[in-house]
Amino acid sequence: MLKLAGVGAGYGPVQVLYDFDLEARAGEVLCLLGRNGAGKTTTLKAIMGLLPLSGGKVMLNGADFTALPAHEVPKRGIGYVPQGRRLFSELTVSENIEIGLMARGNGRATRARVLEMFPRLSERLDQRAETLSGGEQQMLATARALCLEPSVLLLDEPTEGLQPSMIQLIRETVEAMRAQGVAIVLVEQRIEAVLTLSDRVAFIENGHSREVVDTSDLTAASPLLKKYVGV
Incomplete structure (x- = not known):
């Protein structure tokens, strides 16, 4: 299990995450959902050691790897597909x-x-x-x-700008990884994808962790989606 406890992080003097908590379990897709600028990508970068933490811990199966340099984090089995692919x-x-x-x-x-x-x-x-x-670049990323044969996979907007056939391929890949017991943290703005692919949704607002709910309890008209995403 991947766990963030009380994490603070940001860019220089600009703090983005405040006392942020998150848990991703083996064999589930956890969607991190919030408005643009809420801190979703910052959360993934904090997990990967790409940003220094001002507080809190990042743990995998109880082992604290908060202080690891960024190049050591993938060696622990955490895969990252960043927004924009970064090939x-x-x-x-x-x-x-x-x-x-x-x-x-x-x-x-x-x-x-x-x-x-x-x-x-x-x-x-x-x-x-x-x-x-x-689409091929997204495949490659x-x-x-x-x-890495990851135990945790972080995906930042993996379907952005892709045609339907490529979106379906990414979806099938996520489902295959979940079936293999991988914990998947998905940042996704397409509500349809969130509702049909994720197991739980963790809402983030202005860098703060909010409600975490089972996806089965959400619909496209849910008040929580309107509150935290504005749809």
């Missing part, structure tokens, strides 16, 4: 995948499993990442994270 654009598909494998010393068997999930990437191994379509 090594001048490197090939194959080279981007190799970088994912190197983080935890995984090899050919892991590579084969990941490529089986994204067969289109197998056809483009020698192609530079910057020449891929938006997700594949790179899965090369």
